[in-house]
Amino acid sequence: MGRAQPWLSDAVECLARSRAGLITEHGRIGWPELLRRARDLAGVLPHAPHGWVVPADGSVRSVIGLLAVGLADPAPRWLLGDPGRYGTGESFGDALWVAGGGCAAPETVVGVTYATATSGTTAAPKLLFGRPDALPDAVRLYTDGMPEYAGAEVFAACSGLDFAAAFYMVVMPALLQGRDLLLFAPNRWDVAARELAGRPGICLAAPALAVLGARAAAGATYGGTSIVPAGGGLTFERAERITAGFTGCGFLTMLGSTETGLLTVGREVREDGHVGEPLRGKPVWLEDLDANGVGTMWTRGPDTRFAVTGGRLLTRADGATSAGDLAHHDAGGTGFFLDGRTDDVIKVDGVSVYPGAVAAAVRTLAGVVDAAVSVDRGGPADRITIVVVGDTTEERVRRACAALPQPVVPHRVLVRTAAEDAYNERGKVLF
Known part of the structure; x- marks a missing residue:
């Protein structure tokens, strides 16, 4: 149903004591100051029938808005996306916009929800709904399952905050652990290179953009940096060009379905479609296998979404979720090779x-x-x-x-x- 308790409650003390903060090309603002501004906003936040829109542009106001909806009591519904598309035009504190009826959760959904507006390769965003009180558990899943996440001092991304991978794999871990959150434009890799050099960190970026970033990174060492290749497409050639600049960096190659959150993770650069093994504590399995051993991937966990508008999502009463990703097991039976999506299967002479x-x-x-x-x-x-x-x-x-x-x-x-x-x-x- 979704609890009405603020989902940031357990992180307040950590943020108030943290020496880290939000880093942009304009400088740094500490978490204690951001928390203070957000508390002021949350304390006077009025009721909005359909909740609030948090801008996803990676600005200071967007982070303050995100903190505010996490502190407001009772917890409101909120959406991370474009206020121009989803808001009514009425702003509050220049960090939140009153949400319009077009971004409401499906009628069957009750209780407190959040949503991210993700378009993927299309021009029409779909709204993916989850429970905000599950977000701390999602971050614990990542930090418990990946030592790189537990030890990272800085989490960086050069994409909009409504991109599911950026929201889950960068913004939430930094915010809920009180670590540095680095948000930068794709043409400002100089900022990222400076902050990541010599520090343990996570950097989410499309491989093609990380190749460009490697040019700005040359001259320093990045032995503690893990590059997360957003959207896939990490080839041997690209990996070589990235590591030529980000000297000593590693890779966390993840299959992260937009709809269902993190599914599998690997640390090898491969070009054969292998997408790693399930994250510890995040079950992943195949159903409806065909004669070739290809089946539909299913998962469950705190980072899954349970409703969608403008897209397709399969959910069951037991919490299992599938977006229709197709895969088959590797020889060891624990990892997966990705084969596509059920919506994209091509029929040639009935095959x-x-x-x-x-x-x-x-x-x-x-x-x-x-x-x-x-x-x-x-x-x-x-x-x-x-x-x-x-x-x-x-x-x-x-x-x-x-x-x-x-x-x-x-x-x-x-x-x-x-x-x-x-x-x-x-x-x-x-x-």
Whole structure:
């Protein structure tokens, strides 16, 4: 149902004593000062029928707004996203906006909720709802399961706060543990390089952007830095270019479904679709396996969402959640290879072909650093688009697709030679 108790209650003392704070290109503000401003705002926060919109732009006001909705008593509903899209236009303290009816949780949902507005590779954001009182448990799950998270002094991201990975894997751990939170624009890697040098830290960034950041990082050591490649697409070549600048850094390669939170984690750089093993304390399993051993991934835990508007989410009464990710087990039976999504499976002469297999075949071509596949089912027949990042030709891509065990004929092949123009800020290939 969602408790009405403020979800930040247990972190107040930690934040009040912390010597860390929010770091942006404009400087640093300590958690005690941010907490003071948020308390002032929360103490006079009026009732709003549909809750509050917290801006997701990574500014000081957005962090104050997030703290305020975590301190308000009774706890309100809130949404992390664009006030222009989800607010009524009425602001409060320049840090919160009154939410409009369009961002209300589904009618079947009762109790206190929060939501993040995540668009992924599409232009239409979907609202993903969870229980705010579960957020501290989610952070404990990460810190208990990953020593890198328990020991990090700084958590950094260069994406909007409403991006699920940034919210869960950077903002919440920094806030609830009273650690440094570094929010920077993709063109200000100089700020990130300065703060991460010589310190244990977590940095979430699309691999293409981390490659750019490596140029600003050269000259220092980053043995305590773990790069989390947002959106996937971490190749051997990119890893080499990143570590050439972020000397000594490591990688935490995660499969994090937007809808269901963190699923699996690995520390190897691989190009075969392997996405690691389940995080300790976060069960992950496959159901409805086909003849190839490919099934739908299910999970449960405090970082899962239970409702969605504008998207698709499977939930059960036992708390299990699935977004339709398809995978098969590795030889050891504990890790997973990702095969795609149920919505994207391609039918060729009645046989299922997985987008992950198509993308993997294209990635083996010389000069290709990444590939992504989308399926348009709006016409009389499925239309497949393949976007390739790197130095190759459309003809080579089509030959690779024709050589698959079940040949695929793409409707369009788009080759982008400049990696900087191939991804959005969240690490998703642009179609």
